[in-house]
Amino acid sequence: MKINGARAIVEILHKEKVTTIFGIPGGVVIPLFDAFYEDKKINIVITKHEQGAIHAADGYARSSGKPGVCLVTSGPGATNIVTGLATAYMDSIPIVALTGQVPTANIGNDAFQEADTTGITRPVTKHNFIVKNPNDLPLIMKNAFYIATTGRTGPVLVDIPKDITTAEIEFEYPEKVKIPGYNPTLKGNIRQIKRVMETIKNARRPLIYAGGGIIASGASEELKKFVKITGIPVTLTLMGLGAFPGTEPEFLGMLGMHGTKTANYAVSRCDLLIAIGSRFDDRITGKLSMFAPHAKFIHIDIDPASIGKNVIIDVPVVGDARHILHEMAGYAEPLNINKWFEEIEGWKKEHPLTYSNDDDILRPQYVVEQIYKVTGGDAIITTEVGQNQMWTAQFYKFTKPRQLITSGGLGTMGYGLPAAIGAQIAHPDATVIDIAGDGSIQMNIQEMATISQHELPINIAILNNGYLGMVRQWQEFFFDKRYSATCLKRVQRCPKICNNPGENCPPFVPDFVKLAEAYSAIGLRIEKKSDVEGALIEAVKTKKPVLMDFIVNPEENVTPMVPAGAPINKMISSKEDAQNFLLA
Amino acid sequence: MEREYTIALLVVNESGVLAHIAGLFSGRGFNIRELSVGETENPEYSRMTIVVKGDDQIVEQIKKQLNKFIDVIKVNDLTNIPSVHREIILIKVKTSANRRQEIFQIAEVFKGKIVDISHDSLTLEVTGITEKIEALIAILKPYGIQEIARTGRVSISRGISHIGGIGNG
Structure with a gap:
């Protein structure tokens, strides 16, 4: 079959069973978009900014497990997706990003809208390609999808010069990939798996610390089965939430900087830490030399480079979590760890996650709890980054994988709204809620238009505290309450020095309710605790986009908190604690 | 360490x-x-x-x-x-006619070649392991080194094992 490169790409996307792509057209991709004009199988979601397109593709991938595809033009189109690539790369999300490029003859000439896309994106992609010969296009695309979706999954970029899309090629989509330098290990070494089980049998205080790898490999059922046999308690990273049901007795909550005291105490006290699909990130370990000081380490990961990167591992196993957990379950038997469990139960009783809830002040934690209640714990939740994200992680009990869609590694503000688009498109009947901050929502607020145009019933819950809240919290704790550059209500006439939000503060800009209306969405402002539940019920019921502007207590903090660089069992909850920590 | x-x-x-x-x-x-x-x-x-x-x-x-x-x-x-390592250095030394002989001798000790010669300079080519190259530089320093170009080492394992195939760990 002789067709041009653009048509070939459409055919390839059909073969890869891609049903939605996210993108924005531009000069060099006109032929490519032209090939989609009459195509009936692929839904093209045109976002308002390329960053929105790639985050939407990312949200689609995270919520469905299928690769997200985005298509943007050269130069600024390509540079605008860099943040999204980095976001996906840090969290190992499969994305195939197609970028237009100037015609091959013009490459290197500083042509109009030319950028060295493969050069720029090298450190933020799993791999990237530039197509220089039209006949290479099918194999490169085949390889791109394969690399993105296998091994430690991740974003792959294919840079496609304009003349490649207009050139006629003899089209045949290869059955097999051809990548000599790529052969990910899936099955764990059986000797190592036996060593793992031997080590577990001898442990008195074992603890599972699992992360996004469980979700990526679809190992939740296997993890649950293994835990139910052995009785080993589980803590999850932010990326792992939902991998094990947050409602089960073995679950200790999230660990790390804003983890539960129970989880962090358990890590500090355990004699065996079983890391599965997690990577000992600094937000997890705190002070590395004092992380799990009594423990032996088992590390199960598909990426050999993750193993031993930050912590020396006693028993490493390279491979896919699902396969390895399945094998492990075969050798598993109930452990006699009742005393360990009692210790944990004691911490759980003594240190539950709490906040002041005995007054009329509207607090963000309360909003998140109500969202959990109203949605029956069943919604797909996306978040922005900062306090909103941490409160969501703490107060929404995720029970299923792919239910929490959040930028963990890179911490990209502005992620949640476009990610919700991808999640809603992948799950048209699900309740999708973006829990946002008033700061980060504005970083991709333009995607409200995309939501309205596609009639997506996404709900947005802004926890509006008038601040870049997480930074403000650090300023309160560690910088003597010097609120430098974090007040979002600040106007020209405000005093230079101010750390006292109050009645006389100027109104918040923008007015989110009016803004919602401008985007043809429903806008609600909620200022009273008693109005929260009703607003949420109405929003979820209405099959239209609803933006809820919750005016919450401005100086609410995320607690507990491990100060950066401290051991994780040294958690603080207030400015006073922070002062004591700094003085110690 | x-x-x-x-x-x-x-x-x-x-x-x-x-x-x-x-x-x-x-x-x-x-x-x-x-x-x-x-x-x-x-x-x-x-x-x-x-x-x-x-x-x-x-x-x-x-x-x-x-x-x-x-x-x-x-x-x-x-x-x-066990591996073989080799590097090439081209080293240009300032020299007058009356001191050339000394440098020829050094070149001979180092199994080097004179690859360029002019009125007031001389360029030597030497192959060897890093230590040998360093020693050469040290000994030529007093003459006045004008310029050095080094390749960095190329290395290959000893015996039949090879990078693309069996037994290379």
């Missing part, structure tokens, strides 16, 4: 691959001390020899990261296996 590691890489012979690999080192704050690249017996592949300094854990991490690269076919750490 910090020491020097010699890593041989088999990589896909395509544009951008060197930049990828250099980017891995710079992006993670590792410094490349020596680097040489050339085509192999298979024109689809190039071979690189990279010398880095670091401790065991850092170098282990570098090797794992290199292995992860899709354009990297094979990573072979030659540091602890």
Whole structure:
């Protein structure tokens, strides 16, 4: 079959069973978009900014497990997706990003809208390609999808010069990939798996610390089965939430900087830490030399480079979590760890996650709890980054994988709204809620238009505290309450020095309710605790986009908190604690 | 403990691959001390020899990261296996006619070749391991070294084992 490169790409996307792509057209991709004009199988979601397109593709991938595809033009189109690539790369999300490029003859000439896309994106992609010969296009695309979706999954970029899309090629989509330098290990070494089980049998205080790898490999059922046999308690990273049901007795909550005291105490006290699909990130370990000081380490990961990167591992196993957990379950038997469990139960009783809830002040934690209640714990939740994200992680009990869609590694503000688009498109009947901050929502607020145009019933819950809240919290704790550059209500006439939000503060800009209306969405402002539940019920019921502007207590903090660089069992909850920590 | 590691890489012979690999080192704050690249017996592949300094854990991490690269076919750490290492240096020395003879003698001791000569300078080519090259530089220093060009080492394991096949760990 002789067709041009653009048509070939459409055919390839059909073969890869891609049903939605996210993108924005531009000069060099006109032929490519032209090939989609009459195509009936692929839904093209045109976002308002390329960053929105790639985050939407990312949200689609995270919520469905299928690769997200985005298509943007050269130069600024390509540079605008860099943040999204980095976001996906840090969290190992499969994305195939197609970028237009100037015609091959013009490459290197500083042509109009030319950028060295493969050069720029090298450190933020799993791999990237530039197509220089039209006949290479099918194999490169085949390889791109394969690399993105296998091994430690991740974003792959294919840079496609304009003349490649207009050139006629003899089209045949290869059955097999051809990548000599790529052969990910899936099955764990059986000797190592036996060593793992031997080590577990001898442990008195074992603890599972699992992360996004469980979700990526679809190992939740296997993890649950293994835990139910052995009785080993589980803590999850932010990326792992939902991998094990947050409602089960073995679950200790999230660990790390804003983890539960129970989880962090358990890590500090355990004699065996079983890391599965997690990577000992600094937000997890705190002070590395004092992380799990009594423990032996088992590390199960598909990426050999993750193993031993930050912590020396006693028993490493390279491979896919699902396969390895399945094998492990075969050798598993109930452990006699009742005393360990009692210790944990004691911490759980003594240190539950709490906040002041005995007054009329509207607090963000309360909003998140109500969202959990109203949605029956069943919604797909996306978040922005900062306090909103941490409160969501703490107060929404995720029970299923792919239910929490959040930028963990890179911490990209502005992620949640476009990610919700991808999640809603992948799950048209699900309740999708973006829990946002008033700061980060504005970083991709333009995607409200995309939501309205596609009639997506996404709900947005802004926890509006008038601040870049997480930074403000650090300023309160560690910088003597010097609120430098974090007040979002600040106007020209405000005093230079101010750390006292109050009645006389100027109104918040923008007015989110009016803004919602401008985007043809429903806008609600909620200022009273008693109005929260009703607003949420109405929003979820209405099959239209609803933006809820919750005016919450401005100086609410995320607690507990491990100060950066401290051991994780040294958690603080207030400015006073922070002062004591700094003085110690 | 910090020491020097010699890593041989088999990589896909395509544009951008060197930049990828250099980017891995710079992006993670590792410094490349020596680097040489050339085509192999298979024109689809190039071979690189990279010398880095670091401790065991850092170098282990570098090797794992290199292995992860899709354009990297094979990573072979030659540091602890019997290997042959060679480097070429071209060294230009200031010299007048009456001191040339001394430098000829030095060249002979180092099994070097005079590859260029002028009224007031002389260029030597010497092949060898790093220590030999360093010794040559030290001995020529008093004459006035004008310019040095070094290739960085190329390294290959001894015996039948080879990077693309069996027994290369």
